[in-house]
Amino acid sequence: RKEVEQDPGPFNVPEGATVAFNCTYSNSASQSFFWYRQDCRKEPKLLMSVYSSGNEDGRFTAQLNRASQYISLLIRDSKLSDSATYLCVVILGGGGSNYKLTFGKGTLLTVNP
Amino acid sequence: GAVVSQHPSRVICKSGTSVKIECRSLDFQATTMFWYRQFPKQSLMLMATSNEGSKATYEQGVEKDKFLINHASLTLSTLTVTSAHPEDSSFYICSASDRLGVFGGYTFGSGTRLTVV
Numbered sequence: 512r513k514e515v516e517q518d519p520g521p522f523n524v525p526e527g528a529t530v531a532f533n534c535t536y537s538n539s540a541s542q543s544f545f546w547y548r549q550d551c552r553k554e555p556k557l558l559m560s561v562y563s564s565g566n567e568d569g570r571f572t573a574q575l576n577r578a579s580q581y582i583s584l585l586i587r588d589s590k591l592s593d594s595a596t597y598l599c600v601v602i603l604g605g606g607g608s609n610y611k612l613t614f615g616k617g618t619l620l621t622v623n624p
Numbered sequence: 625g626a627v628v629s630q631h632p633s634r635v636i637c638k639s640g641t642s643v644k645i646e647c648r649s650l651d652f653q654a655t656t657m658f659w660y661r662q663f664p665k666q667s668l669m670l671m672a673t674s675n676e677g678s679k680a681t682y683e684q685g686v687e688k689d690k691f692l693i694n695h696a697s698l699t700l701s702t703l704t705v706t707s708a709h710p711e712d713s714s715f716y717i718c719s720a721s722d723r724l725g726v727f728g729g730y731t732f733g734s735g736t737r738l739t740v741v
Binding site for chain 2: 515552554556557598611612613616
């Protein structure tokens with residue numbers, strides 16, 4: 512089983528749609544979780560952290576289920592500018608300053624007019 | 625916010641030559657710099673972790689003699705791809721954190737697209 516696994520996608524949705532991405536991780540000792548966004552041929556950029564209590568940032572909602580080792584990202588009222596690859600990122604361990612991020616393969620989202 | 629400047633953004637080199645990629649933290653001290661590689665339609669894969677003033681720690685399967693990493697100062701880390709071959713063509717990205725002990729505070733460089741011909 513891969514360390515971090517995401518929906519393969521791609522997702523093609525119309526503007527205004529609600530879309531959800533899922534991610535599972537294999538190591539129950541994983542410490543922190545994030546969603547990053549990567550535009551084509553660009554570097555990843557942090558979208559939001561994911562907390563057990565769930566967190567929301569505008570149209571974006573992230574959820575973490577530690578028991579199921581599952582992370583989700585919900586995007587409401589999709590915009591054309593939301594088109595990108597969404598990466599699930601897990602920190603598996605580390606100590607001191609050596610935090611190691613493990614990335615999922617990413618899910619490509621295309622929002623159509 | 626924290627900025628990591630990565631150069632060059634794009635490089636084409638001949639097989640057998642070496643290429644150096646630089647990452648500079650512009651407004652913070654990057655005690656630790658991470659180097660990733662991303663092949664088309666694949667996830668970012670960590671290649672190595674470098675700490676200022678010490679030898680880099682390489683991930684399994686990454687040749688340390690081929691991918692030389694130098695982190696001589698708190699604001700500069702370099703990755704040199706030695707004797708590059710076409711299979712080394714990839715997108716290389718560095719990242720650093722400006723907040724020790726705080727998860728998620730990672731800033732990525734803009735990446736270097738290496739093409740070996």
